[in-house]
Amino acid sequence: MLLLAAIASGATHGYAIAQTLHNASDGTVDLKDGTIYPALQRLERQGFVSSRWTEGDGRRRRTYSLTRSGRAALARQRDDWREFERAVGGVLALLH
């Protein structure tokens, strides 16, 4: 969900995706950058993400984007997360 959200927010290259996760979470999501590539490949295999190559400055760059089913998956996962968050919040509210 976090990777899909990072891509949906406009991060399209691997490094930008990793930076978005780190910065948007105030450093809480602090993964080794190398861990995002197997995850991106899995998301692409699942049809949630597509990629294309561009060339410039003497190197190839891969640009990632969400597919239609990726956007739908992100919406579903966000709804699930919010429901979970509400449920946990409701239980924790008993402590006040």
Next chain:
Amino acid sequence: MQEPDHLRAFLEDLQARLRGSARWRRDTIDDIRSHVIDALDGDDADAYRTPAGLVERFGEPSAVAADLNREARRARLRRDSHLIAAGLATLSAIVYASATLDTRSSPTAGDGLPALTLLERKGHRLQITTAPGEIQHVNGELLGLLTTK
């Protein structure tokens, strides 16, 4: 940007550990090279500037390769299982259609075609030509095999 020596060594180490097609390995290495060059051009330049920093920030080549290889293996298994399933489905359709068509009698488009009706009831999509006895498609496949019947 010129590729620094420590990045080249890192990528060579990683590439030697990758197990997959040549294209997949090349794409993966190019993707990671681009990542590190972006980092060296950006806010993380200091973290990525040394060999130790690169490993600390990106991960050990052995660990990164293990994760990538695991994902590539899953992709291969999925692709292979799809091929096997498609092959079995085709084989089943050939066997079923052959057995069914062998039992029909003088089929024409207008005289009942019990065997073809049975195929239709089984959910197959049939397209019958005007020439008696010829079937063009069964689920869009097997054209050559069935038109000889």
